[in-house]
Amino acid sequence: MAKPTLKLCMCLCLVLNSIVLICILCIAVLDNQGCSDEDFRKAAVAADSEMCSKIGRDTLKRGGSAVDGAIATLVCTSIIHPQSMGIGGGSIFTIRDKEGKVKIINSRETVPKVFNSNLMSKCSTPSKPFKSEGKYWIGVPGEIRGYAEAHKLFGKLPWASLFEPTIKMAREGFPLPHVLGRFLVVLENSTLPIRKLFVDKDGKLLKEGDTLRFEKLADTLEIIAKEGGEAFYKGEIARNLISDIQEAGGTLSQEDLDSFKVQVLDAWKLPLGDYDMYIPPPPAGGAILSFILNTMRGYNLTPASLEGEQKTLMFQRYVETSKFANGLRRFLRDPRFTPSEPALAASKEEFADRIRAMIHDDRTHDDQYYNVTPSMDSVGTTHVSVLAEDGMAVSVTSTINHIFGSKVFSPKTGIILNNELSDFCGKASSIQAGEQPPSSMSPSILHSKSRKHTMVVGGSGGSMIITGMALTIMNHLWMGKSLKEAISAPVVFVSSANTLSFEPAFDKVVVEKLQSFGNKVEKRNMFFNVINAISKKDGCISAVSDDRKKGKAAGY
Numbered sequence: 001m002a003k004p005t006l007k008l009c010m011c012l013c014l015v016l017n018s019i020v021l022i023c024i025l026c027i028a029v030l031d032n033q034g035c036s037d038e039d040f041r042k043a044a045v046a047a048d049s050e051m052c053s054k055i056g057r058d059t060l061k062r063g064g065s066a067v068d069g070a071i072a073t074l075v076c077t078s079i080i081h082p083q084s085m086g087i088g089g090g091s092i093f094t095i096r097d098k099e100g101k102v103k104i105i106n107s108r109e110t111v112p113k114v115f116n117s118n119l120m121s122k123c124s125t126p127s128k129p130f131k132s133e134g135k136y137w138i139g140v141p142g143e144i145r146g147y148a149e150a151h152k153l154f155g156k157l158p159w160a161s162l163f164e165p166t167i168k169m170a171r172e173g174f175p176l177p178h179v180l181g182r183f184l185v186v187l188e189n190s191t192l193p194i195r196k197l198f199v200d201k202d203g204k205l206l207k208e209g210d211t212l213r214f215e216k217l218a219d220t221l222e223i224i225a226k227e228g229g230e231a232f233y234k235g236e237i238a239r240n241l242i243s244d245i246q247e248a249g250g251t252l253s254q255e256d257l258d259s260f261k262v263q264v265l266d267a268w269k270l271p272l273g274d275y276d277m278y279i280p281p282p283p284a285g286g287a288i289l290s291f292i293l294n295t296m297r298g299y300n301l302t303p304a305s306l307e308g309e310q311k312t313l314m315f316q317r318y319v320e321t322s323k324f325a326n327g328l329r330r331f332l333r334d335p336r337f338t339p340s341e342p343a344l345a346a347s348k349e350e351f352a353d354r355i356r357a358m359i360h361d362d363r364t365h366d367d368q369y370y371n372v373t374p375s376m377d378s379v380g381t382t383h384v385s386v387l388a389e390d391g392m393a394v395s396v397t398s399t400i401n402h403i404f405g406s407k408v409f410s411p412k413t414g415i416i417l418n419n420e421l422s423d424f425c426g427k428a429s430s431i432q433a434g435e436q437p438p439s440s441m442s443p444s445i446l447h448s449k450s451r452k453h454t455m456v457v458g459g460s461g462g463s464m465i466i467t468g469m470a471l472t473i474m475n476h477l478w479m480g481k482s483l484k485e486a487i488s489a490p491v492v493f494v495s496s497a498n499t500l501s502f503e504p505a506f507d508k509v510v511v512e513k514l515q516s517f518g519n520k521v522e523k524r525n526m527f528f529n530v531i532n533a534i535s536k537k538d539g540c541i542s543a544v545s546d547d548r549k550k551g552k553a554a555g556y
Helices: 002-031 050-061 066-080 143-154 164-172 178-187 193-198 215-227 235-247 254-259 286-297 308-331 341-346 349-356 420-424 462-477 483-488 508-516
Strands: 044-046 090-096 102-106 263-266 268-272 275-279 382-387 393-399 444-448 453-460 492-494 499-502 530-537 540-545
Touching: 044 050, 044 066, 044 530, 044 540, 050 066, 050 164, 050 382, 066 090, 066 143, 066 164, 066 215, 066 382, 066 393, 090 143, 090 275, 090 444, 102 143, 164 215, 178 193, 215 235, 235 254, 268 286, 275 286, 286 308, 286 341, 286 349, 286 462, 308 341, 308 462, 308 492, 308 508, 382 530, 382 540, 393 444, 393 453, 444 462, 453 462, 462 483, 462 492, 462 530, 483 530, 483 540
Parallel strands: none
Antiparallel strands: 044 382, 090 102, 090 393, 102 263, 268 275, 275 444, 382 393, 382 453, 444 453, 453 530, 492 499, 530 540
């Protein structure tokens, strides 16, 4: 009797195993139902270049955390888009762990101990254009110390492994990217040392596709990879960096590097309808983004809001909201030096309700109506969005501020320095040592339990960041557009002077109608914003890198 019983047990086990396998396959099919061929199933990275997105993706596939993927991607971006970011700048991370807790790691640059006491008088005005005297505007770099803190708290892979792919590329060379090629024109007639980074043996600027190398930077990155993040702030790198900056007329000292501290904070959690939105507090721009979204949400936007006369009405309300947002930028001050309560109040729904009552659908007003504080508009920065298999998400924005930052280059280290202190222009009459400048950077994570939807989003483009993010979020959450459509949709940017600039493909009927309401319009030739985002819903992961910077996402 034993043998038949054994056979029966074996048969039952096989049947049960088959049922379990079928159930697993059915669940997998149901989970992926409705996913497009472009969607990913497990994880994704959206960065400013396909090469860097792939490096981030491969980091995740090796078992790295979302933070590991973000750091590896940023290090790569520092050589692919050195005009936008690098280890001579600073960054802000918004990190959601797999339990859903969200932290901010703020390593934005700070005012050095010694700075020009008349610095604010050098800011741009209508009668006096900004002079790129870079040596005056360099902030204490926080980028690497921010990476180190993020890795210490959330990293899985060895620190050195996050640098290895980029060190190899920097040393061996890679084709000069299209976007970088476009920006090299600003160095055409320059006599600054930074120009030497981008010339051939005959002294002519490299062109798109030419081989570009950063051998001295590769040496610097190799030391940081082997010795850890503190190698940037102490020892040979620090000595050489300070020496080169001071030789260029800058004021940074070893004391500044020693005293720089990364801030680890709780994210501001703000309601946005069915969603919770997690943003960094001031001096980041999340409060302004929240204000715009809360104001526009009150208009009950739907896909019909982009049709016929409703489209003009929606954009009239949006540009008016953006003008009020310009008036709020002066509250984006470092809370360690200036109270943050006004910024927090501006991010609340009650304030949005008040402002909505002041917006007219058929006219605009003079600048005083919006209490505007003019500020410099800039186009720098990069953004990386990462979503890992375990649900951990990272939204991180990094910058050296203007194109090629201060244009001060450290020949001994290969580092390009930021000009972050110019972000105080128009927003402060005085500054203090150790203070972080205001920023439009708003790396955000949105999550809705009821909709089972997560969105990881951020942008680059200086003061244009918030424009791009607000319109992308509105398009995707409320107006029925896919993530790709939401990001690629033409934008209108409202400058600090309350002048409207439209991307070339923007609806001409809407442009003419908005002009008839009294809005000032100016033409811009550069792209306005770059958004890199990830959206996960019903098991499908859509990851999009903005085509304005020729980026492409990667995942698996």
